[in-house]
Amino acid sequence: MMKNRNRVFGEQGKNKAILSLIVIVFFAGSCNFFDNDNNKQKEKPELLVYCGITMINPMQEVAEYVEKEKCCIIRITKGGSGNLLNAIKINKTGDLYLPGSYSYILQGKEAGIIDTSQLVGYNMAAIVVPKGNPLNISNDPIVFADNKYKTIFADPNSGSIGRMAATIFEKRGIKDEALYNAMRLSTDSKDITKAIINGEADIGINWIATTQWKENRDKLDGIIIDEKYAPVKKLVLSRLIYSKHPEIAGFFIETAAGPIGELIFSNYGFINHFEHYHSSQKQ
Template sequence: MKLLKGLFLLILFLSTIVHADSKNELLFYVGITMVKPVKELATNFEKANNCTIKILQGGSQDLYDSAKSSQVGDLYLPGSSSYRDKFIKDGLLLDGKFVGYNKLSLVVKKGNPKNVNASLEELTNEELNVVLGSEQSGSVGLASKNVLTKFGLYEKAVSNAIFLVPDSRNLINAIKNGNADLILNWHATTFWDNNKEFVEAIVLDDESSQKSKLVFNLLSSSKNKELSKRFMDYASSVEGREVFKKYGFLDDEDMKNFDKVVF
């Protein structure tokens, strides 16, 4: 595992050498679940600002480790603001902008053939093939551990899981590939065009959904801080909010209260 991470960091460094000297190029570290809205916003921003945006995607922890080690890049968007809280002391994360929410849902095969109920206790059902996210690599795994621990279900759910995966994409693939009957994943993944015909969300109550704020973070390593701040402003603008809503990160109530959010 350490060797693979080392190779990843080397590839990252080599791929971003040009970026470090370019005033018209931005590099974003984006958790997998949020890539689609960020890509859409990036395309619009590039046209309006005559710049190029590169997006590195992965688990939130792995992305932070890469940004910290390489000291290259402009913005970091993890799957939860808890990563900002945890790492702000390092000095790598500067200004932040709220853009939406991640929340957990139980996810099953389209049509819910196993008749799974809207309860976290279903993750301990030995008659179901359950797959969970690992807390070591991605935001979904960390959020899953937090909420399951809160309800005293974590150890039993992990013991019941047939395996753990690093991120939200691999969780969805476990359903699509027929390996899992049930996963606990970010709700927004069920909105993706390449997922929604294969999976469906079983919506949890607010207490069980581990609703997590999404915050763009300006990196101290950024060589283009003004342009990066301009993108953060765009992502949190009315137009940006509509894009995040389209991909399941905001609802009508969230839109009404958007400007009141504190992180």
């Protein structure tokens, strides 16, 4: 187990603001891309990335780096991991997919839409509360069975944090009680964050990384849940079989999984390989 697992998180990392657009377009700086035969500027290759909402910030930074290195344009569509997977299956287009849980990658492999994959980091669930934890909430998920609290968590059918919440409640033996007490089910991690900040809910289940973003860390704390209820989740980035630019997509994966990506993801509150190894050694 990690040292001091019950501590409240909220002061780590140097983060950049999340853009509010559903599709974010990053333009490369000043790379030249010419057709030498006709001396005309070629169109830059465009890649489409499907990204779970919680990972949008680090993926934005990786995309900016790749754009400059490969003279390309990268478009990122964000949303719930399950909804994104369904969109890929229907549209049959896109280059990369990063869900919040490896289970979606397994589904993608079963559907035959995943080409190659690589681990880029880890995430863990937390009980999210207003800054300072005014209600003195513990790290025991049993609090979601107590009707004196206004609770919120995601629909397990919409994304990875919803599936994780369902897993936590089932392992704790409070699945029915937690569902009954919930004021509503959210669609994704962003909606949970908003509900806590606005005072709509007292507590929620969300990814710990969301509490360490620049726009949230002065408003939220995350209380780590024991791993016997909330196991650490692998973040796996995959290239899709529909990729029109597999070489650039492969370079994106290598960057995200390498030292540059590891530093970027760590800055946004995600666990790197070193931290996960030492955490597992303590269990």
